[in-house]
Amino acid sequence: MPSTNVSSSAIQPIRALGLKPGHCAVVGLQWGDEGKGKVVDMLAGASDSDAAEKFDFVVRYNGGANAGHSVQVGEQRYALHLIPSGILNPNLVNVVGNGVVIDPQQLVKEIRELREHKLTVADNLRISDRSHVVLAYHKLQDALLEQAIAKLHGRAAIGTTGRGIGPCYADKALRCTAIRVADLLNERHLLSRLTDITQIKNAQLRPLADLCGEAFEPFDPRKLLDELKPLIEVMRPHICDTAALLHGAQSDGRRLLFEGANATLLDIDHGTYPFVTSSNCSSLGVHTGAGVAGHYVSNVIGVVKAYQTRVGGGPMPTELKDDIGNRIREKGREYGTTTGRPRRCGWLDGVALRYTAAVSGVTGIAITLLDVLADLPQLKVAVAYQHQGKKLTNFPADADVLSAVEPIYETLPGFKGPIDHCRRFHELPAEARAYVQRLEQLAQAPVVMVSVGPRRDQSVFR
Ligand code: IMP
Numbered sequence: 001m002p003s004t005n006v007s008s009s010a011i012q013p014i015r016a017l018g019l020k021p022g023h024c025a026v027v028g029l030q031w032g033d034e035g036k037g038k039v040v041d042m043l044a045g046a047s048d049s050d051a052a053e054k055f056d057f058v059v060r061y062n063g064g065a066n067a068g069h070s071v072q073v074g075e076q077r078y079a080l081h082l083i084p085s086g087i088l089n090p091n092l093v094n095v096v097g098n099g100v101v102i103d104p105q106q107l108v109k110e111i112r113e114l115r116e117h118k119l120t121v122a123d124n125l126r127i128s129d130r131s132h133v134v135l136a137y138h139k140l141q142d143a144l145l146e147q148a149i150a151k152l153h154g155r156a157a158i159g160t161t162g163r164g165i166g167p168c169y170a171d172k173a174l175r176c177t178a179i180r181v182a183d184l185l186n187e188r189h190l191l192s193r194l195t196d197i198t199q200i201k202n203a204q205l206r207p208l209a210d211l212c213g214e215a216f217e218p219f220d221p222r223k224l225l226d227e228l229k230p231l232i233e234v235m236r237p238h239i240c241d242t243a244a245l246l247h248g249a250q251s252d253g254r255r256l257l258f259e260g261a262n263a264t265l266l267d268i269d270h271g272t273y274p275f276v277t278s279s280n281c282s283s284l285g286v287h288t289g290a291g292v293a294g295h296y297v298s299n300v301i302g303v304v305k306a307y308q309t310r311v312g313g314g315p316m317p318t319e320l321k322d323d324i325g326n327r328i329r330e331k332g333r334e335y336g337t338t339t340g341r342p343r344r345c346g347w348l349d350g351v352a353l354r355y356t357a358a359v360s361g362v363t364g365i366a367i368t369l370l371d372v373l374a375d376l377p378q379l380k381v382a383v384a385y386q387h388q389g390k391k392l393t394n395f396p397a398d399a400d401v402l403s404a405v406e407p408i409y410e411t412l413p414g415f416k417g418p419i420d421h422c423r424r425f426h427e428l429p430a431e432a433r434a435y436v437q438r439l440e441q442l443a444q445a446p447v448v449m450v451s452v453g454p455r456r457d458q459s460v461f462r
Contacts, residue, residue: 013042014053016461017364017448022298023256024055025283028263029356029443031272031310033336033343034303035368035451037069037085040259042456044086056254057093057246058086061289062279063261064101064134064168066161068337076117081338083110083125084259090124093249095242098130099279099289100261101168102181103139104231111234127235128242129182132172136227137201137219138164144205147212158275159312161338169268169278177201181239184232187225194221243291250296258286258297264356272399275314283360302362302445304353306370306435309343311336315402318346318382332372347380347409350442355395357443364448367436370428371452374417379435382407383442412438420453425462428452 024043028034044058065081071088078088082102086092096102107127114121142164149157160166171178177197183190198219209216246256262281265271270282279285283300287293307328310316319325325345328334334343357365373379385392385405396402415431422428428436428450440447450460 012053013045013461014055017043017301017366018446019053019299020363023258023292023296024299024301025258025260025286025297026301026303027260027281027283027360027362029265029302029304029353029360029362029365030263030308030349031265031316032067032263033309033311033334034263034305036260036303037071038368038451038454038456039301039303039366039449040069040085040257041071042459043257044089044092045456054255055086055092055257057095057249057256058084059095059097059242059246059256059258059290059292060084060261061097061099061258062281062285063277064165065103065106065163066165066277066338067261070337078113078117079337080110082107083114083121086257086259087114087121087125088119090120092124093245094121094125095246095290096125096127096131097242097290098128099285100128101132101134101165101172101279102127103134103163104184104228104235106163108231108234122237125238126240126242126245127181127238129180129185129239130241130243131181132168133179133181133184134164134168135179135224137198137205138167138171141167141201141205141208144208144212144214147214148208151212155313157313159314161312163338166278181235184228185236185239187229190228191221191225194224197221198224246290246292250292256290256292256296258283258290258292260285264302264360265352267359270356270359272314272402273397275312275399282356283362299364300360300362301364301366301448302357302360302443303366303368304348304439304443305332305368306348306373306439307332308346308349308352309334311339311341311343315399316344316346317351317385317402317405317407318349318380319344320346324376327376328372332369347382347407348439349382349407350410350439351382351385351393351395351407353439353443357445362443362445365440365443365445366449366451367439367447368451370432370436370450371417371420373435374415374419374432376414378414379412380409381412381438381442383410384408410438420458422452422460423457425450425460428460
């Protein structure tokens with residue numbers, strides 16, 4: 001994921017993106033790493049100014065430390081996984097909503113890193129007391145499940161980030177083995193919960209470790225508590241009922257910016273199941289994950305890369321295992337922010353785009369990394385799939401079908417670079433404009449921004 005720069009820009013992005021009054025969600029329309037951070041950062045940065053049109057809160061509503069966004073201030077680069085991207089702006093309140101799963105170790109690491117650089121988070125970070133807590137046994141379970149499936153099937157299971165995301169959301173659904181942030185606030189209660197839960201976890205994880213041929217050291221509730229205690233003290237002043245906070249803010253006419261983590265094709269309900277993450281990462285997750293009703297969110301910006309990438313397992317019909325794929329990976333620096341894994345690269349999948357734009361109900365599209373495609377002689381876009389002699393125009397639910405489809409491509413002429421100096425749509429080469437317009441038709445939503453470089457100002461608004 002590209003880093004973003006917090007230097008202010010002359011344009012007013014809220015106006016430039018044509019946003020209607022009300023809240024806004026920024027969501028990814030592919031398999032993640034679309035560059036949502038740049039759009040969030042631009043909109044959050046609009047609050048540097050005294051413009052009447054600004055956001056007051058940046059809210060995370062889903063996922064956990066599986067997401068990654070880097071923010072740059074001067075020479076310093078901050079890798080954020082849990083803390084919302086507006087944290088570097090003291091005028092914004094940053095909320096980690098109830099739909100997020102929080103690893104206290106990771107959260108406190110991020111808070112400490114910011115504090116070391118004299119960036120105060122005291123007043124502008126709020127953590128939901130309803131969020132669920134990721135603990136060491138979740139991370140172990142995540143790793144062991146991946147290993148067990150690999151052993152049984154000779155292939156990687158989901159290719160998770162190993163951050164304990166799935167097991168923590170599973171406990172949330174199970175209820176009896178879950179720990180919420182509110183449970184951290186009472187030591188006696190917490191110890192009693194950990195005592196029960198570790199007995200269940202130890203009974204479940206030992207045979208799983210055996211299956212994988214791994215040694216297993218049982219979890220000790222006291223030890224877990226002792227590790228948690230200093231972390232809880234750092235978190236304590238930030239913990240509150242964030243839904244109530246947001247409801248109050250709405251009543252006061254404040255504007256909320258929802259920062260999606262992961263992306264619509266990784267959505268647990270609407271993504272390429274089972275090769276998905278465990279939360280609703282589409283815009284549909286905003287409502288349950290923050291406690292803000294749907295009709296208040298009048299703007300949904302869907303972020304889409306000019307090509308397709310995916311990290312981890314699962315079908316990807318337009319994947320390129322050739323020189324063009326390698327060229328896109330190197331030029332786009334397509335390596336994971338959270339795990340450093342090389343991303344699989346391919347042509348833009350228009351079938352998937354039409355589907356995800358509809359699922360997330362986008363009101364505008366931001367295309368990122370268009371500059372990466374410069375100087376390719378031709379550009380291809382999948383407009384339908386071929387499956388067992390039939391043409392599919394809808395995105396299939398079944399991962400086996402999606403693995404077996406052949407993309408039906410439309411070929412468009414390539415464009416010459418560089419384009420990173422372009423600031424107006426008409427300054428882009430005619431072929432690049434035609435490519436953008438084709439994406440717009442496929443997504444059935446207006447393209448409001450095209451990003452032509454990592455910096456905030458390297459953007460073309462329409
Ligand atoms: P998990 O979220 O760690 O359980 O991983 C599930 C799948 O989602 C894996 O294929 C991950 O690579 C993928 N994934 C999760 N978060 C992100 C993200 O922020 N960007 C890209 N892929 C992600």
